Amino acid sequence: DIQMTQSPSSVSASVGDRVTITCQASQYIGSWLAWYQQKPGKAPELLIYAASSLQTGVPSRFSGSGSGTDFTLTISSLQPEDFATYYCQQANLFPRSFGPGTKLEIK
């Protein structure tokens, strides 16, 4: 099975900051990676798929990069509504697996 790790597990930032979250797969997954945002009490929302493709309707301040085993989610200028938990997910092999999450908090 493919294990997904994320760092940091939590991060504090201010509105307007640039934030980067990393995700690492335990083995090669090509570009088969997604990023989700989850707010308390809500279902996750797909932000990025295929490592760097922006889901329809997602603001352009979100971007994804990477391939192979190392991936990055970047938020270029934090907005108040971006404070949430972010998960990566690999879609290369079954069983699908998610990272443990990164909680983005207001500084």
Place this chain on the structure above:
Amino acid sequence: QLQLQGSGPGLVKPSETLSLTCIVSGGSISSSSYSWGWIRQPPGKGLEWIGSTSYSGNTHYNPSLRSRVTISVDTSKNQVSLNLSSVTAADTAVYYCAGPRGYYYFDYWDQGTLVTVSS
């Protein structure tokens, strides 16, 4: 736009079977390009993939749950179902259905159903 609506009992007794359904609107569940997944999230914890399926019947399960889980599609009701047998307190979680690229990425999610396993 696709919409997913999950439903099912919020309380299940230990050793019994958890049964949830997810009705899909705004599209046909049997479209050849669609697949559907179930994901769960224990309170305060992360996301766990349970399994994915499509109209073709090609179904994949998480090995950790395979012996207890069944996912199926009912085209007459445009819904996908989840059955998890012999539940314990460890199965207490919010259960989500998602699709329509459920083999790969989860574009649309239902609102989630909190299922508590308790006597």
